Amino acid sequence: MYRYDQYDQALVDERVAQFSDQVARWKSGELTDDEFRPLRLQNGLYIQRHAPMFRIAVPYGMLASNQLRCLAQLGRQYDRGYGHFTTRHNMQFNWPAIEDVPAMLAELAKVQMHAIQTSGNCIRNITTDQFAGVAADEILDPRPLCEIMRQWSTFHPEFAFLPRKFKIAVNGAKEDRALTWFHDIGLHIVKTDDGLTGFRVIVGGGLGRTPIKGEVLREFLPWQDILTYCEAIIRVYNRYGRRDNAYKARIKILVQALGVEEFGRQVEAEWTHLKGGPATITQAEYDRVAAFFAPPAYATLPAIDEAFVQQQAESVPFARWVERNVRPHRVPGYASVTLSLKKPGTAPGDVTSDQMDAAAELADRYSFGELRVTHEQNLVLADVEQRQLFALWQEAKAAGFATPNIGLLTDMIVCPGGDFCDLANARSIPVANAVQARFDDLDYLWDIGDIELNFSGCMNSCGHHHVGNIGILGVDKGNEEWYQITVGGEQGNDAQLGKVIGPSFAAADVPDVIEKIVRFYIAQRQDDERFIDTFRRLGIDAFKVAVYGDKARLKAA
Amino acid sequence: MTTIIKNRQAVADDFSTVTLAEGETAETVALPAGPLLVPIAVWQARKTELQSRGTPVGVWLAAGEGPEAIAGDLATLPVVGVHFPKFVDGRGYSTARLLRERYSYCGEIRALGDVLHDQLFLMARCGFDAFALKEGKDIAKAVAAFETFRNPYQAAVDQPQPLFRRRAA
Numbered sequence: 001m002y003r004y005d006q007y008d009q010a011l012v013d014e015r016v017a018q019f020s021d022q023v024a025r026w027k028s029g030e031l032t033d034d035e036f037r038p039l040r041l042q043n044g045l046y047i048q049r050h051a052p053m054f055r056i057a058v059p060y061g062m063l064a065s066n067q068l069r070c071l072a073q074l075g076r077q078y079d080r081g082y083g084h085f086t087t088r089h090n091m092q093f094n095w096p097a098i099e100d101v102p103a104m105l106a107e108l109a110k111v112q113m114h115a116i117q118t119s120g121n122c123i124r125n126i127t128t129d130q131f132a133g134v135a136a137d138e139i140l141d142p143r144p145l146c147e148i149m150r151q152w153s154t155f156h157p158e159f160a161f162l163p164r165k166f167k168i169a170v171n172g173a174k175e176d177r178a179l180t181w182f183h184d185i186g187l188h189i190v191k192t193d194d195g196l197t198g199f200r201v202i203v204g205g206g207l208g209r210t211p212i213k214g215e216v217l218r219e220f221l222p223w224q225d226i227l228t229y230c231e232a233i234i235r236v237y238n239r240y241g242r243r244d245n246a247y248k249a250r251i252k253i254l255v256q257a258l259g260v261e262e263f264g265r266q267v268e269a270e271w272t273h274l275k276g277g278p279a280t281i282t283q284a285e286y287d288r289v290a291a292f293f294a295p296p297a298y299a300t301l302p303a304i305d306e307a308f309v310q311q312q313a314e315s316v317p318f319a320r321w322v323e324r325n326v327r328p329h330r331v332p333g334y335a336s337v338t339l340s341l342k343k344p345g346t347a348p349g350d351v352t353s354d355q356m357d358a359a360a361e362l363a364d365r366y367s368f369g370e371l372r373v374t375h376e377q378n379l380v381l382a383d384v385e386q387r388q389l390f391a392l393w394q395e396a397k398a399a400g401f402a403t404p405n406i407g408l409l410t411d412m413i414v415c416p417g418g419d420f421c422d423l424a425n426a427r428s429i430p431v432a433n434a435v436q437a438r439f440d441d442l443d444y445l446w447d448i449g450d451i452e453l454n455f456s457g458c459m460n461s462c463g464h465h466h467v468g469n470i471g472i473l474g475v476d477k478g479n480e481e482w483y484q485i486t487v488g489g490e491q492g493n494d495a496q497l498g499k500v501i502g503p504s505f506a507a508a509d510v511p512d513v514i515e516k517i518v519r520f521y522i523a524q525r526q527d528d529e530r531f532i533d534t535f536r537r538l539g540i541d542a543f544k545v546a547v548y549g550d551k552a553r554l555k556a557a
Numbered sequence: 558m559t560t561i562i563k564n565r566q567a568v569a570d571d572f573s574t575v576t577l578a579e580g581e582t583a584e585t586v587a588l589p590a591g592p593l594l595v596p597i598a599v600w601q602a603r604k605t606e607l608q609s610r611g612t613p614v615g616v617w618l619a620a621g622e623g624p625e626a627i628a629g630d631l632a633t634l635p636v637v638g639v640h641f642p643k644f645v646d647g648r649g650y651s652t653a654r655l656l657r658e659r660y661s662y663c664g665e666i667r668a669l670g671d672v673l674h675d676q677l678f679l680m681a682r683c684g685f686d687a688f689a690l691k692e693g694k695d696i697a698k699a700v701a702a703f704e705t706f707r708n709p710y711q712a713a714v715d716q717p718q719p720l721f722r723r724r725a726a
Contacts, residue, residue: 014706151710157682161647238651278712285721
C-alpha cells in the first residue's frame with residue numbers, strides 16, 4: 001500500500017500543528033463556536049449526543065496492521081475500548097474528549113493516518129472496491145488513481161467550502177462494489193476497444209433525503225485527465241450549487257435542476273480551459289504511486305490445495321465459513337477472507353480494541369500485514385493462502401470474527417443511530433440486534449440466502465437503506481421512534497432504489513415485518529432465485545399484501 | 558484609514574468600500590473622497606465619473622458574481638474585491654482563481670467580508686493577495702497562517718505545478 005514520503009508526512013504533521021492551534025484559539029475564545037465548527041468538522045470532529053465523535057480516514061479502505069494497532073491503542077486510551085467502521089471506510093470513536101483530539105491526531109500522524117476532510121462541506125474520503133487488486137473481474141487496480149486523487153483533494157484550496165459535502169467513489173472491476181451510482185461523482189475504470197484506459201464518469205448520485213441514481217456525464221475520459229475534469233465539475237458546482245438550503249445543496253440537486261446535458265455542457269466549457277494543464281497526471285506519477293500497490297511476494301501454489309478441500313469435507317462449520325466469508329483470488333492457491341463484524345448481538349461495524357489487535361495480528365501472519373475496510377462494515381484479509389485458511393478460521397473464531405454470514409440477512413449495514421448520533425430520529429442498533437436475534441438460526445439464515453438488509457436511523461441514510469434489498473429507516477412521528485420499510489433496493493451494476501412498502505411500524509414490530517417479508521419470499525421463490533430476483537418478478541404490490549394483508553389489497557384495487 | 562493584510566504584512570489602507578444600502582441606487586449613492594471599491598452596479602452606471610476622479614477605483618464582486626461581468630475592464634482596475642458574506646460560502650475561491658488563471662488579472666485581489674485567520678492560507682493559494690480581516694480579529698497572529706503548509710499537493714495560483722511534478726524534479 002501507499003507509504004508517505006517526506007512531503008506527505010510534512011502535510012499531516014503540519015495539520016496536527018494547525019488543528020492544535022485551532023483548538024487552543026477556540027478554548028481561549030479567539031475562535032467562536034461557529035467559526036470553529038467547520039474547522040473541527042474538516043478534522044472529523046463532531047459534537048454528539050453524549051460526547052464528541054471523532055472520525056478517522058481510512059483512504060480507499062486500505063489499512064496496514066500497524067495502523068490498526070494504532071487505532072486499537074487510541075480506542076483504549078481515549079475511548080471506551082472500541083471503535084466503529086462506517087460505510088465510507090472510516091473509523092469513528094464515540095467517546096473522546098475534544099482536548100485529546102490533537103494528541104490523537106499526533107499519534108495517527110506517526111502511522112501515516114489522519115482525519116482530514118472526514119466531515120465538512122469538502123471532498124471526503126474516496127472509496128473503492130474492497131477487493132481491489134485481487135478481484136478476478138478487475139479491469140485495473142483503482143487504488144493508484146484513488147491515492148493520486150486523495151492527494152489532489154487533500155486541502156484543495158478552492159474546494160474547502162463547497163455548498164455541501166462531496167463524495168467520490170471509484171470502481172475498477174466489472175462488478176460495481178463501490179456504490180458508484182450513488183455518489184456525487186462515481187467513476188468506473190473502463191478500457192476502450194483501442195486499448196485506452198480511462199473512466200466512465202457518473203455525476204449527481206446520492207442517497208440521503210433525496211435519493212437519486214447518478215447519471216453518466218461522460219462515457220470515456222482518459223485517466224490522465226481525471227483531476228482537471230473533476231476540477232471542472234466541482235468548480236461548476238461550487239459556483240452554482242444552491243447554498244440557501246442545506247437539504248438542496250448537494251450536486252445532485254444542481255444536476256437535476258439543470259438537466260445532465262446542460263450540466264455537462266457547462267462542465268465541458270469549463271474543462272476546455274483546464275484540460276492538458278499541469279494537473280494532468282503524468283505516467284511517471286502513475287508509475288510511482290502504482291509501485292506501492294504492486295502484488296506482494298505470492299508463493300507459487302497449486303490452484304487447489306488438497307488439505308483445504310479435505311478440511312471442508314470434514315468440518316461443516318468450516319465449509320460454511322468458506323462458502324460465505326471466503327472469495328476466490330486471482331492468484332492460484334490464494335483466497336480473500338472477510339472478517340465479519342456482524343456477530344449477532346453486537347453493534348454492526350463495531351470492533352473492540354482487542355479485536356483490532358487480533359485482526360492486525362491475523363493480517364501480519366496471514367495476509368502480508370494489510371487489511372481493507374468494506375463499505376458493508378467488515379474487514380477483509382485480501383491475500384490468504386488456501387492452505388492457511390483452516391488455521392486462520394480457528395483464530396478468527398476465537399476473536400469473534402468468523403460468523404459465517406457475509407451477504408446473509410444478519411450481515412446488515414447499520415448506522416450508529418439514535419444511541420450515538422445527534423442527527424438520528426430513531427435508534428438503529430437495538431432494533432438491528434432484535435432482527436438478528438429473530439434470524440439467529442443458521443440453517444434458516446442459509447436457506448434465505450443472499451440478501452442485503454440496510455438500516456439507517458434517519459433520512460441522512462448513512463446506513464444506505466435505500467439500496468438494501470430490505471431497507472429500514474428510522475423516522476420520528478410525534479417524538480416516537482417509527483420504522484419505515486423499503487423493499488427492492490440494490491447496489492451493484494443494476495443499482496436500484498428500494499420502494500416504500502407502506503405505513504411505518506413501531507420498533508417492536510420490525511422483526512415480525514422482516515420475517516413476513518422473508519417468509520413470503522421463501523414461499524414464492526422459484527428454484528435458486530435470490531430475494532432480489534423474486535422481488536423483481538413479483539413487484540412491490542405482492543410484498544405489500546404479504547405485510548399488510550387485505551388493507552394493501554384494497555388499496556391496490 | 559484601516560489596516561489590512563497585504564503581501565503577508567499588516568499595512569494601512571485608505572480604500573473606502575461603497576455598498577448600496579436599502580433604498581440607495583447606483584446612480585445616486587454618495588461617493589466618498591479618496592480610493593474606492595465599488596459594487597459592479599455603481600461601476601457600470603458611473604464608469605466615466607469614477608475614472609475621472611483621479612484616485613484609484615476598484616470593483617468588488619458579491620458572492621454570486623463572477624469575474625465575467627467585469628472581464629473587459631480588468632486592465633483598468635488596480636483592485637478587485639471579492640466579498641465573503643459568510644466564511645463558509647466558498648464561491649469566492651473560484652472567483653479569485655478565475656481572475657488570475659482565466660483572465661490573467663495581475664492587480665490586487667482583496668478578500669472582503671467574513672475573512673478569518675483559518676481561511677487565509679487557502680485564499681492565498683487561490684490568488685488573493687490582500688485581506689481585509691474581519692473586525693476584531695488579530696492581524697498579527699493571522700499572518701502566520703500563510704505558512705500553514707509548506708508543500709501542498711495541488712497546482713494553484715501560488716504554485717502552478719502540482720507536487721507530483723515538483724517531486725519528480
